[in-house]
Amino acid sequence: MTDHRPRRPSRPRGTRPPRHRGGPARPPVEDPARSAALETLRAVRDRDAYANLALPALLKQRRISGRDAALATELTYGACRAQGLLDAVIGECSARPLDGIDPELLDALRLGAYQLLRTRIPAHAAVASTVDIVRAESGSRQAGFANAVLRRISERDEQEWIDRLAPARDDDPVGHLALRYAHPRWIAQSFADALGSVGAELEAALAADDARPAVHLTARPGEISAEELAAITGGDEAPYSPYGVHLDSGAGDPGDLEPVREGFASVQDEGSQLVAVALSRVEVQGPDLRWLDLCAGPGGKANLLGSLVTMDGGTLDAVEQAPHRADLVRRSTDGLSVEVHVADGRDPGLEPGYDRVLVDAPCTGLGALRRRPEARWRRRPDDVAELAKLQRELLLSAVRLTREGGVVAYVVCSPHLSETEGVVSDVVRRAGVEQLDARPYFPGVPDLGDGPAVQLWPHRHGTDAMFCALLRV
Numbered sequence: 001m002t003d004h005r006p007r008r009p010s011r012p013r014g015t016r017p018p019r020h021r022g023g024p025a026r027p028p029v030e031d032p033a034r035s036a037a038l039e040t041l042r043a044v045r046d047r048d049a050y051a052n053l054a055l056p057a058l059l060k061q062r063r064i065s066g067r068d069a070a071l072a073t074e075l076t077y078g079a080c081r082a083q084g085l086l087d088a089v090i091g092e093c094s095a096r097p098l099d100g101i102d103p104e105l106l107d108a109l110r111l112g113a114y115q116l117l118r119t120r121i122p123a124h125a126a127v128a129s130t131v132d133i134v135r136a137e138s139g140s141r142q143a144g145f146a147n148a149v150l151r152r153i154s155e156r157d158e159q160e161w162i163d164r165l166a167p168a169r170d171d172d173p174v175g176h177l178a179l180r181y182a183h184p185r186w187i188a189q190s191f192a193d194a195l196g197s198v199g200a201e202l203e204a205a206l207a208a209d210d211a212r213p214a215v216h217l218t219a220r221p222g223e224i225s226a227e228e229l230a231a232i233t234g235g236d237e238a239p240y241s242p243y244g245v246h247l248d249s250g251a252g253d254p255g256d257l258e259p260v261r262e263g264f265a266s267v268q269d270e271g272s273q274l275v276a277v278a279l280s281r282v283e284v285q286g287p288d289l290r291w292l293d294l295c296a297g298p299g300g301k302a303n304l305l306g307s308l309v310t311m312d313g314g315t316l317d318a319v320e321q322a323p324h325r326a327d328l329v330r331r332s333t334d335g336l337s338v339e340v341h342v343a344d345g346r347d348p349g350l351e352p353g354y355d356r357v358l359v360d361a362p363c364t365g366l367g368a369l370r371r372r373p374e375a376r377w378r379r380r381p382d383d384v385a386e387l388a389k390l391q392r393e394l395l396l397s398a399v400r401l402t403r404e405g406g407v408v409a410y411v412v413c414s415p416h417l418s419e420t421e422g423v424v425s426d427v428v429r430r431a432g433v434e435q436l437d438a439r440p441y442f443p444g445v446p447d448l449g450d451g452p453a454v455q456l457w458p459h460r461h462g463t464d465a466m467f468c469a470l471l472r473v
């Protein structure tokens with residue numbers, strides 16, 4: 001089995017970090033990257049902030065750029081992703097139980113532990129920089145505690161800690177891989193259930209989900225081609241989406257790119273592009289000018305579908321329940337034949353008879369964890385049942401709004417079977433609609449399984465784990 005994540009080589013013996021003496025609190029340290037990372041970790045824990053929104057705003061506000069911005073990004077997103085693994089190791093190395101450690105201090109320990117276990121930063125620098133911050137903020141006693149914990153962590157590398165703390169792979173393969181790739185066990189189990197694997201393929205899926213993804217762009221159809229967008233941005237044309245471009249993951253803020261600023265391109269995972277394009281590709285007899293997006297915010301797929309239907313002279317109605325997200329849809333579909341409605345998709349008050357309907361339902365987002373660093377530790381297993389109920393209701397509403405012979409795409413960014421196959425099989429049975437084989441509408445995409453629905457995966461396709469079922473009404 002190939003390990004997909006670049007690993008830091010084991011630290012040579014005899015290069016442990018030096019011992020720190022106690023001493024009085026010092027003035028604040030000048031370490032803009034680590035300070036920004038720590039502040040973001042605290043915002044994520046304390047205010048439920050999203051790291052990928054909070055950090056760029058902080059970097060901009062503090063005018064942190066270049067190498068410092070890259071380091072802050074690596075440390076913040078990495079420490080968020082790896083939190084479960086870091087906590088297991090910190091817990092093992094601390095004389096106090098994890099819940100007895102002051103939360104602000106625990107954030108600093110996570111930052112230090114991440115540097116020790118998953119970066120090439122020399123151990124002495126990882127320990128000293130963290131201890132310095134703790135000393136400046138909280139004084140020598142806490143600094144002494146942080147120093148002791150981090151020094152113990154530095155005695156082993158990541159692999160050695162996993163060997164020591166994870167359940168044996170033969171006895172509990174899901175538990176073992178969950179710790180190794182820093183996923184909550186219930187999420188690793190849901191991946192195993194969807195893949196039908198607790199072996200090599202599950203490991204590949206968790207490893208890909210634990211790596212930093214490339215940024216994907218959509219070239220707005222009718223405005224710019226993927227080839228032109230790739231040439232302007234220095235990216236590569238996407239392998240499967242006719243509108244997609246991939247950028248290197250370290251390529252800076254894509255929002256600063258001129259085509260994105262001017263509305264010719266938008267940031268969107270290639271899997272999201274593929275499911276929207278699949279809906280547009282299904283044959284429909286008769287008129288084909290009324291399209292509907294029932295859960296449209298923030299408007300990524302509405303932008304793509306709206307562009308395609310506008311070129312054909314038709315219109316897209318875009319429904320979104322949250323007013324502020326409806327505003328984002330308006331912004332992303334500016335200039336297109338798209339009408340935005342703030343309404344509940346379960347009963348939006350629109351005239352039925354649509355030719356194509358997209359239900360991109362609210363979901364756990366377990367398929368996009370690599371893009372939302374903290375999400376895996378925030379989601380709870382109890383979320384699934386409530387969301388699955390809403391997903392069924394939205395899909396039944398979509399069927400009611402579609403004309404006979406029209407087509408509905410049910411999409412979630414999750415591979416959890418309760419949100420995917422469970423919802424679709426129930427609605428197909430209750431509404432008496434036909435489920436189409438979706439695979440032909442993903443031409444050129446390999447490894448699509450046995451159908452009829454399509455489940456994309458980061459480790460197979462380089463996309464988020466989007467699910468798409470196509471229903472003929």
Ligand SMILES: C[S@@+](CC[C@H](N)C(=O)[O-])C[C@H]1O[C@@H](n2cnc3c(N)ncnc32)[C@H](O)[C@@H]1O
Pocket residue numbers: 272294295296297298299300301302319320321322325343344345346360361362363
């Ligand atoms: C997965 S997101 C859709 C993403 C969007 N299609 C895109 O590509 O940018 C689901 C959206 O459904 C909205 N939503 C949640 N409940 C809804 C409901 N009952 N009716 C309509 N929209 C709802 C959420 O606010 C969220 O914006």
